Each structure stands twice: as C-alpha cells, then as structure tokens.
Amino acid sequence: MRVLFASSEVFPLIKTGGLADVSGALPAALAEAGADMRILLPGYPQAMDATEAKREVGSLGDPLAIGAETRLVSGKLPESGVPVWLIDCPVLFQRDGGPYQDGHGRDWPDNALRFGLLSRVAAQLCTDGSPAKWRPQILHCNDWQTGLAPAYLHAWELLARPGTVFTIHNIAYQGQFPPEMVARLGFPPEMYAMEGLEYYDSLSFLKGGLYYSDRLTTVSPRYAKEIQTPAFGCGIEGLLSRRATDLCGILNGADYGVWDPESDSHLAHPFKPGDTAGKARNKAALQEELGLAPLPQAPLMVIVSRLSDHKGMDLVLAALPAILAMGAQVALVGTGDHQLEDGFRAAAAAHPAQVAACIGYSEQLAHRMMAGGDILLMPSRFEPCGLTQFYAFRYGTVPVAHATGGLADTLVDTGYDTLMTGTANGFVFEHCNAGAFQWAVERAVALHARPDQWRKIVKACVAQDFSWGRSALRYLDLYKSLAGTGKGGGNGKGRAKA
Incomplete structure (x- = not known):
C-alpha cells in the first residue's frame, strides 16, 4: 500500500x-x-x-x-x-x-x-x-x-x-x-x-x-x-x-520511543514507569530547576499547553488562588495569548515558591514536567484528541481534565467504584467552568494526600497503552x-x- x-x-x-x-x-x-x-x-x-x-x-x-x-x-x-x-x-x-x-x-x-x-x-x-x-x-x-x-x-x-x-x-x-x-x-x-x-x-x-x-x-x-x-x-x-x-x-x-521515562535523555533521573522513588527524584530536580520550594509532599501540578481560552487556561487562572491555598504548586510551559501569558507571569512573580511560568515552548522541559509532576492540568473547552494525557499516563502523572473529545474517550474519573476496580486514571469534570474545574482539583489534592489510594491511580495510568500500532x-x-x-x-x- x-x-x-x-x-x-x-x-x-x-x-x-x-x-x-x-x-x-x-x-x-x-x-x-x-x-x-x-x-x-x-x-x-x-x-x-x-x-x-x-x-x-x-x-x-x-x-x-x-x-x-x-x-x-x-x-x-x-x-x-x-x-x-x-x-x-x-x-x-x-x-x-x-x-x-x-x-x-x-x-x-x-x-x-x-x-x-x-x-x-x-x-x-x-x-x-x-x-x-x-x-x-x-x-x-x-x-x-x-x-x-x-x-x-x-x-x-x-x-x-x-x-x-x-x-x-x-x-x-x-x-x-x-x-x-x-x-x-x-x-x-x-x-x-x-x-x-x-x-x-x-x-x-x-x-x-x-x-x-x-x-x-x-x-x-x-x-x-x-x-x-x-x-x-x-x-x-x-x-x-x-x-x-x-x-x-x-x-x-503516543510515540513511546520518544516518551519513555526509562530512556528519556531529557530527564535528570530516568526511571521505570511506576517507580515512585524515581519519580520523586525527578520532582525534586524539577522544583530546583524552576525555583519552587523543595516540598516533596506538596502536589506539583504541571501544564504543558498552548495558552488559550480553548485550552481552559483562563479557568486555571480563576482557580489559582484556591489551588495555592491548598498548598499545591503549579509549573507551566507554553505560549499563546498575551493576556494569559501576563497572568501566569504575574502569578509566578507574586508566588515564586509555588508558581513557575516558563513562557515559550521547550520540548526538553515538557519531558521534565511530565516526569516531575504529580498532576497534569488539562481543562480544555474542547480537545480533538489530546496527546499530553498519553504522555502523562506513561510518566505516572495523573490528569485533571474536562470531559470532551479524546479526553472523554481516554480518561476514567476517580470515584469509589473505579478506585475499587483499579480503572480510575484521572479526575474528570463535565461542566466547563471554574467551579467544576476547582472541584476536580480539590478531589485530586485530597487523594494525593492518601498515598495508598494515589498509588492505585498512578498504577492505572501507567498501565494504559496508547501506542500507535x-x-x-x-x-x-x-x-x-x-x-x-x-x-x-x-x-x-x-x-x-x-
């Protein structure tokens, strides 16, 4: 053919x-x-x-x-x-x-x-x-x-x-x-x-x-x-x-030849998918690289995205005060609408220990974000497929995402039943507004504080196979x-x- x-x-x-x-x-x-x-x-x-x-x-x-x-x-x-x-x-x-x-x-x-x-x-x-x-x-x-x-x-x-x-x-x-x-x-x-x-x-x-x-x-x-x-x-x-x-x-x-934490040359500490100790080392390295406070227990939320309302980045800015009040950290790499870029720059300047905004695009940093982050934020208003969640799965980073397009096709919301069956691989919200997004983040932060439950979600993430074959x-x-x-x-x- x-x-x-x-x-x-x-x-x-x-x-x-x-x-x-x-x-x-x-x-x-x-x-x-x-x-x-x-x-x-x-x-x-x-x-x-x-x-x-x-x-x-x-x-x-x-x-x-x-x-x-x-x-x-x-x-x-x-x-x-x-x-x-x-x-x-x-x-x-x-x-x-x-x-x-x-x-x-x-x-x-x-x-x-x-x-x-x-x-x-x-x-x-x-x-x-x-x-x-x-x-x-x-x-x-x-x-x-x-x-x-x-x-x-x-x-x-x-x-x-x-x-x-x-x-x-x-x-x-x-x-x-x-x-x-x-x-x-x-x-x-x-x-x-x-x-x-x-x-x-x-x-x-x-x-x-x-x-x-x-x-x-x-x-x-x-x-x-x-x-x-x-x-x-x-x-x-x-x-x-x-x-x-x-x-x-x-x-x-997903191209697992490019997105593989075990062979990823962009990482400070390559690790096997699901290796919690290896991921912790990458988290510490990312916090140091971005100037964030070295807090191993703080949930580190990462964003690798074009900065636009289509990607829901205005929802992130609206919920950011509440996210920081939870003790979480947010690291971003991306470029897009100047107003959104300025908003994230201002947040990083006001909260340098909790927020890092790398305006521009860096393929190398994107890999390190996936390796070091605990949670991936994807509140897209629409998302034809999304590839970032596939990469996050392989690196043990749990997505918080809107139920649209390919995100709805690939994410299973975390609830009592899905935790019990081992199928939960993210936190999903149906209505695309700041309140619904914030509630999904709050659920993720609550489960992150319970390591036994969190490991179940990470295990389900790592088990996903979205290879191109x-x-x-x-x-x-x-x-x-x-x-x-x-x-x-x-x-x-x-x-x-x-």
Whole structure:
C-alpha cells in the first residue's frame, strides 16, 4: 500500500503542536505495519537542516506562477528513517519565524500561496506530472494547510487518481482567504460555491478537504460526533452531518520511543514507569530547576499547553488562588495569548515558591514536567484528541481534565467504584467552568494526600497503552477500502452542503 502523507509540520523536523507529533509517529507506525510511506512537508529552514540523507528528486516547475522554481528534495526522518519529501521553494518557505506566523505572532500574509503550493504539490505527486516515479494509492491530507489537494484532484478531472483521506485535527482552524484567491490558486470559478470551496463569502481550505475527499477522519471517536453539532462544528457541522457515513474517529496514539521515562535523555533521573522513588527524584530536580520550594509532599501540578481560552487556561487562572491555598504548586510551559501569558507571569512573580511560568515552548522541559509532576492540568473547552494525557499516563502523572473529545474517550474519573476496580486514571469534570474545574482539583489534592489510594491511580495510568500500532491498523483498513477506486471526487456534485 503506497501512501503519501501530507502535513504542514512533522516532528522532529518542525513542531508547533500535536499535529507534528502525529505526522512523525503515525507514518512510522504505518511503515512498520507494511505500508510504503512518503511524507510531504514544506521545506522550512529547520526541516531542510534536520532531514537526513537529502538528495534532489527533480523540478516541480512554477505551479502557482510565483516567478520562482519549486524543487522536490527527498530525505529521511531522523531515527525512524521514514522517507520524506520536502518542497524546496525558498521564496515561500525560507524565512525566519514559525511555519504559520512571523516572529511577532502575525500570520504570514502569503499563507494562501504557501499552503496552496503544499496542496498543489501533494496533488501533482499523484499524477503523471510528478518528477518522482513513485505514485501513491492513497493521499492522506491533514488539517486546512493540505485541504486543497483533494480539490485539485477533482478540478483536474483525472481518469484515475488515488483514494483521498482528510483528517481533522482541529476544526477551529479553517484556512479562510479572500475569494480572489480561488482564481489565483488555479481553480475554475464554478468550484467557488456552497457545494465546493465557498464558506461564508471566503475560500476555505478546510472545507475543500472536507468536501472533496473520499473519507474523513478525526482524531477521536467523541470528537467525530461533537463536530457534527453547532456547539463544536464551527459553522461547518451541516456538511459534516451530511457526510456522517464517510466520517469516523480514530484515536491518536503516543510515540513511546520518544516518551519513555526509562530512556528519556531529557530527564535528570530516568526511571521505570511506576517507580515512585524515581519519580520523586525527578520532582525534586524539577522544583530546583524552576525555583519552587523543595516540598516533596506538596502536589506539583504541571501544564504543558498552548495558552488559550480553548485550552481552559483562563479557568486555571480563576482557580489559582484556591489551588495555592491548598498548598499545591503549579509549573507551566507554553505560549499563546498575551493576556494569559501576563497572568501566569504575574502569578509566578507574586508566588515564586509555588508558581513557575516558563513562557515559550521547550520540548526538553515538557519531558521534565511530565516526569516531575504529580498532576497534569488539562481543562480544555474542547480537545480533538489530546496527546499530553498519553504522555502523562506513561510518566505516572495523573490528569485533571474536562470531559470532551479524546479526553472523554481516554480518561476514567476517580470515584469509589473505579478506585475499587483499579480503572480510575484521572479526575474528570463535565461542566466547563471554574467551579467544576476547582472541584476536580480539590478531589485530586485530597487523594494525593492518601498515598495508598494515589498509588492505585498512578498504577492505572501507567498501565494504559496508547501506542500507535493499533491506530495504524485502523488507518490501513481505511486505506484498503479506498485503494484502486480511481474515484474522481470524494463528495460528488450536489451532495452535501455546509
């Protein structure tokens, strides 16, 4: 099974969030399961530098008439060795800043062209116009940045094409641009319609992927249901509900080759999962590193997250006085909304022995947070899947989380029955408000003070297995159902409307 996996970020080449983790680990698991994989990624400077065994494949021409040649470079991902193709177009990708924004947090003004090129190259590699001899049977696209690839395949009216799969990692990010970009990106005007690319008087990359792909997936079963409702569908629930038979939720996994406390090079004291003495040493090291009071009995709560209201970080700030009054400590690493960043900085300045706020992102510190923390705070208003709870499980850090998306699919709330049966692996709250969040934290702190009970919860956490192998097999089954169909369009003219 030949699969082209297109994504805007791939760990360890470039990362801003969970999409990169998925795009690095899932293709490796699919390759291990027997698929012939290629990953397609823009040639950002970091990615070009980190890719191993690079060689030029050939020219892609100037598909979007930007006045510069685009070339295809092949290489391999570090460690896994999965083949990767990089789109070498310096005028669009060779720049300082992140993949989506400049150093001041502003979206690149030419993102429509940048990710239009990513989508177009993904489609081109499925045709006779590809400079590579390898042709995919399946094109798997991820999030809005690749959403136009299935639309290009539809526009070109190919006699035969690969089956197309589009995965929604977060429906809140939709890639909306002015209508004039439709012609600029090479689409016929009739595709800019409600039954096509149009979304509330704009061109939507996301809708292109949702409308023209053969199959749609999300990253958890619960999220697949949620996004068909107005509360979670971000205005596109109509299309999704009409395509419900083509939509499924496949839970993400965790890369235990990267997230393993026993072999984790980022830790001061590597330890076996479930080793309480080893975890205590890492807790002490983390407290010292962050300048927190060296209190072994104080529950240390960690946050590894983007700082936004979507992630419930405003709820953490609202409950923080009560959390500190319980004698707990809070350590955070992340970046996001400036108001929330300032709020956590102020809390750390006012309570340096109890609060540490590391604004920015550090993969190394994230690992040490998981190893040293007792409790992980994840009060997300919505969470398509969440990967952080998987990492926390393996490191014996107990999540406190809102029952939404993948968190609801993977967490079992701690109560009398679940403690007795040994299935409790977290503290869950149903209503997403500061009071409900605070009550869940209070329950966690109360159980943390009872070591015998706490060890039962940690044991259940460590026993969780969310390795990628199971998810990869489900994707392979999906691919096999599409391979060789030669369909000319996933959604069919006049089928579903947003």
